[in-house]
Amino acid sequence: MLEKVISSIKKNSYEISGWFEKHQKRIPVPLLSTVIIKDSGFKTSLSNLSFFPSGLNYLSKADLRNAPILVKKYFKKYYSDIPKLKKILLLASTTHTNPFYYEHLHALAQVLKKSSFSVEVATLEPLEKPVSIKTPSKKILKITSAALEGRRLVAQKFNPDFILLTDYFRADLMTQLSHIEQSMNPSYRVISKTLKKSDHLNILNSLAKDFSDMVGMDPWLLTTQYNVAPHVNFDERSGVEKIAQCATEILTQLEQKYTQYHINKTPAVQITNNSGTFGMGMITIKSIKELSELYHKKKSKKISSKGQSVMNDVLIQEDVPLQSLFKNMPGEVVVYLIGNEIAGGYIKTYTSDKISKNISAARELLFKPLTLTKGTSVKLGKETHKHTGLLYQNLSRIGGLALGYEIDRLRS
Secondary structure (H helix, E strand, C coil): CHHHHHHHHHHCHHHHHHHHHHHHCCCCCCCEEEEEEEECCCCEEEEEEECCCCCHHHCCHHHHHHHHHHHHHHHHHHCCCCCCCCEEEEECCCCCCCCHHHHHHHHHHHHHHCCCCEEEEEECCCCCCCEEEECCCCCEEEEEEEEEECCEEEECCECCCEEEECCCCCHHHHHHHCCCCCEEECCHHHHCCCCEHHHHHHHHHHHHHHHHHHHCCCHHHCCCCEEEEEEEECCCCECHHHHHHHHHHHHHHHHHHHHHCCCCCCCCEEEEECECCCCCCEEEECCHHHHHHHHHHHHHCCCCCCCCCEEEEEEEEECCCCCEEECCEEEEEEEEEECCEEEEEEEEECCCHHHCCCHHHHHHHHEEEEECCCCCCEEECCEEECCHHHHHHHHHHHHHHHHHHHHHHHHC
């Protein structure tokens, strides 16, 4: 089935190039972002978009070597109005729960330095003195304290021309960024507003449908069916009937599509919090009968936002099953974008905790770099999927456009 999709993309390469260029002229795009692709073998879709990626270090060595070229291209295209842009400040957290976040920061700083920028890492969190954090691979990352001097954010004597935010901070710390005169990416308007996954999906589906119509294929093969049940309170069990109705509608649509394409699987939907990812859990059901267990599952698996017992909006979306892409490992494909250009990617696979007691070794088992930037194939080591890379590249760039339109919507 996906072979026909790839064939349609190859036949319409000229139109596709013009389509991306047309959209890119309308919107800003973030310096660095990620999209996550779920490939079932019969359809592909984007399951998540992020302004704050945290695994740049898992790209292949070749892709990391090429990344500075994309960074220079990005700044030339989007920040040519800043004369002599030389200094970049990475704003980071010193208390991140994921130790590999600091591997990512180290890799990001190296890429920017190789792009001919002077780079420092600082935090909005109060520090009595600079801290040195050792990454899991024993690299040292120095983080200093950032503070306002007038309308400029500086880190000790480092006065940056550009600020790249790498993570969220507490609201009281974030307000320091509201009126700084330096350019910041993502902008304060974007990071200060609540992001809803349904907004991402709405933009994504609209772009994917436009793309599909252009190349002459069924939009369902690239989109994700979803609906939102508002005003749900699991503690009081109010609003569950809205979830049941939404789930029934989506499951009915999926059953029709599975029949149309002769897919011998049982469709499922995922039920989760629509407001961000903080404290988010996820429940997957294949029938409305399973919904009666939702309240009991909630007790053992929180799906409400941090500090809330009421989940105002619940997202019900199509569950796209994962096929085994490489070496019989099912996994999601994580693609990194610099601007809206493919920087590289990796497969995020799932393995038993028993395989390795060493966290670094276990991490290597879970994240394997893919070659996505050369030609139309996708490679893991010596294993190659011919032309699949072309599909992933185009789908990832659609995700990049969606992030750009999200920025455009939030800053207005």
